[in-house]
Amino acid sequence: MMVEERAVLRESRPVLSGQASPNLDTAQVAVRSRGYWSTVTGRLKRDAITLGFGVILLAIILSACLAHVVSPMDPEAAKMTRRLKDIGYHHARTGITHWLGTDKLGRDMLSRLIYGSRMSLLMGVIPIVFAFVIGGTLGLIAGYTGGWANMLIMRTMDIFYAFPSVLLAIAISGALGVGIVNAIVALTLVFIPPITRVTESVTTQVRLLDYVDAARSSGAGSLTIIRVHIFSNIISPVFVYATGLISVCIILGAGLSFLGLGVEVGVAEWGRMLNELQDAIWKVPWVTALPGACIFVTSLSFNMVSDGLT
Template sequence: MSIPLNAAPGAELPKSGRLSRLRAGLALVVENRSALVGLVCVSLLLLVALFAPLIAPYEVDAFTDGVLEGPSWMHPFGIDQIGRDVFSRVVEGTRISLAVGLLAVTISLVAGTIIGLLAGYYGGMVDSVLMRAMDIVLALPYVLMAVLIAAILGPSLQNGIIAIGLVRIPRFARVVRGATMSVAQLQYVEAARSIGASDFRIILHEILPNILGPLIVYFTLSLGDAILAAAVLSFLGLGAQPPMPEWGAMLNEAQRYLTTHPFLSVFPGIFIFVTVLSFNLLGDGLRDVLDPKSRR
């Protein structure tokens, strides 16, 4: 017997039911082209990041015999201005860039979820105070805020992660608040209140599990955005610092050779583009899959 994806919120499913629901969800992912393409590309990027030391033919800071040489069989992405293999550095940069995006978005996820849950559940003055504070941050351009915070904290990869994580908190808070306000009025939440369940228990056991769909979608979409923002900070000299093989830092080093040796910028730029596009496709596909209106 299969369990529909739109089973009642909070309902306990037997093990066989959970497996059936998982299989149904995977089938919807496979049927959705955006989700499937995004999932395949993100999986390949994760494999590259995981096995970077095995894939890279050279150490990231090892010097070769040439300088500023174009792509060849020995060096598929060429050799940079001080004799390092560009392919090895781009591969290692996959690990760094994905880690930066994951850490930054995790900061936003945790803080934004707490703020959104409190605002959406309690409403009233709590909602007004928290959301007005979030609105102040949202009133300023996202990248400009990240640049400002990174400049105040000082140029480093760690400070870039903190800056990106902080400026995305209001966006997560708004997503969680909206989802919480919808769920908090449902019958099973009212039933939990009527039997004397504490607010903490209701939020943790009744509301949070039932807003995971929007959170998963927004988390996935935010990963690509955070990776792009990290590359921008590094390109401006406020994030990862040379000689770290982060994609934005590599673009920073290569900008003076843009017209004479464009391959130094092309390959890190391609990886940034493909990574951001992959997470966006996966997020858009998951949105379609997790949206009850799109289920059959």
């Protein structure tokens, strides 16, 4: 064999795990070995807009978790003499300042917005988590097994697709009744079909790859193939897709509460607060718009962060 041919074979030889080729510099090896999350982290460091929305989202989540600490007043403390006060209202005798005004019962809007973020985030995140687990499992089974199991699962999901998401959520919530638990169940059922469809599509693509056939030929069982070869390759796209659905779920949950099908009357939740303030839109329009602004900013933040993960 010629010397040149030996050199070409050495250069084309694959780099084993933990072993760097002598013809590659350190930077090239580092780029090849970077995983999904390392790539995402590096991209986020260069994306100031997504990073900014991530900071906003983190602040909203922290304020919801620490509402009892950061809230300036009791969100349920009513004072009818201070009802429907505008932004920055200051009571001279007591020295109390309502930085974001008050609602129709004289309750501090800033405190209620902070406490309301708990329910709004709960109704946006928990249904997606449940739908991610249930829909991901169904999609994995349908995509890997194929045949009659795929037909049964996917045709069942198509039945849910026959109804618009909003109408389906309203119908299920109306049948179950008012309450946070019933709203979460309704939203979970709404988001199981899209996550199932995405998971089934990605699983089917991965199942047909050569390394899965090689693992099956070597005697690996179905559970081993799913756990080692398929699950690790589908979790990232399905997770990113599910994260993007949180913004939609927050809006749907707020819509259910606005219609009286979500949380109970009097509970601090952004959609419910919009319902309670709709009659005061001509008197304190800026105060009335605050819950809607919170819904918009939170949904946009989740959407932008989700785009940054792709």
